[in-house]
Amino acid sequence: MTVTAWAGLTAEFCRERFGACASWFGRRAYVAGGTGAVAWARMGAKTALLVFADGDAAGALRDAAEFDRVATTELVARLLPGLELVAIEDGSLERNVNPSNGLLYAGVFRGLTIICAAELGEIQPCFVRPGWLAEGAGRRVVLHSMHSASDFLAFAVWGEDGSLERSLCVSPDQGIVEDRGDRLPFELAYWAGRHPVDDDDEDEEPYPLPFHPLELGEDALAALCGFVVEGWPPDGMPDVARVPLAGFRLRAPTVTLERSHGRPIAQPSPLDVGSQVGQLGAGLDFLILDMGGENYLQAAAGGRSDIPAGIFRVERREGDSDLHFRCDVESLEDVAEIFRGYLANQDGWGDREWKQVWV
Incomplete structure (x- = not known):
């Protein structure tokens, strides 16, 4: 067999x-x-999970038998403002902890909110949307992202005041990508070398990390959320097959925020846009707010190409290459004001000294 x-x-x-x-038991294959x-052998340990909890997430999860459908729908609409959402059949935390592209599952429970989205798959904690994190204001926020095909692991914890307490992102291909904050108790044995990866093939190169990310990932999931995908079940583990989630199919985005580093952000909120503008010249070289059909707004930090240092160059296109305009501003606040106004189509957002250019 x-x-x-x-x-x-x-x-x-x-x-x-x-x-x-x-x-x-059911996801282990014994050989x-x-x-x-x-x-x-692992059969597919994958997560793309964001949790907001009033205190202990594991405790709240045990009581998560029924979600508030109205509150859940309103939450998803805020996560992806302006995007058309189509309700689909409900799922569960067990089946849908790592949704396919174009799907999102969520549930607003008493003392607990769960979001499972492909966008959270294989993501560095520092790239989680600020608009999504803001939904957890005043609560403990946990990210868990794991993928067995690439041995990728990322997890993070934010406190009730929104401050990052701990984040880690590792994979054998990229090594330790992010490692911020004090290590949590369940991590210590891994960093101390007590969970090495055994390699029976002496001809192969040793595993490039001091532990297997998926092993640590299961312990992180158990400690932070009270359940596992394939690890040893913690005491009192809830039956995640009985934790319901509302399902949504996401239509194609009408707005996309592209950036020099990091994956594009579909259907960004004003908070998402503002936070990314704040990184221009300090981690990001450029931003493009693409509305589709040759309609976009872009900004770049000075000191590169032909842009003078200390200047931010903003350009917009209005459906045709002949309708391309440029203005230079001196502060990130000016850039943010232009981008937020453009996103919201506010009157007066473009009251600047724009010059038409041909590109």
Whole structure:
């Protein structure tokens, strides 16, 4: 019998026998090694999860049996302002903790909010949208993003005051990408070298990290959220198959914020735009607010190309290359005012000394 077939039988058997623990038993494939030792193989540990909690997320998750549909729909509309959303069949935290592109699952519960979105997959904590984090104001915010195909792991915790307490992003290809704040108790043994990656093939290069990201990822998920995808179930683990989530299909964005570093932000909020403008010249070289159809606004920091240092160059195009205009401003506040006004189509946003240019 193949590993895949055995894993499938195990999942079906364990769901009948072990309930909540089936998410651990049913996703392990056990294979007899050459020495008779038993090894396990992951069948797909993936998460794209953001949680807001009043205190302990694990405790709130145990009581998350029914979400507020109206509040959930309103939340998603705020996350992606102006985007057309289509409600689809409800899902669960177990099945939809890593949604496909174009889908989003969420639930607003008493003391707990859950968001699962492809946008949160393989994301550095520093790139999580400020507009999404702002929805967790006054609450503990947890990000967990893990992908078994690339051995990618990122997690982060923000306090009730919005300050970052801990963030980590690692993968074997890129190494330690982000490592901020004091390490949490569940991490310490990994950094101390007590969870090395065993490599039975002496001809292969050693694993480039002192631990396997997915092993740490499961412990992080258990400690921060009270459940696991494939790890050993923590005591009192809730049955995440019984935690419902509202499903939404996302239509194509009408606005996209592109930036010199980081993935594009679809349907950005004013807070998202303002935060990215604030990084021009300090991490970002340029921003483009693309409205589609040759309509866009872009800005670049000075000191590069033909832009004088200390200047920010803003350009807009109005549907045709012959309608391309430029102005230079001296402060990020000016750039932010222009971008926010353009996004909201406010009167007077373009009251600047624009010069028509041909490009």
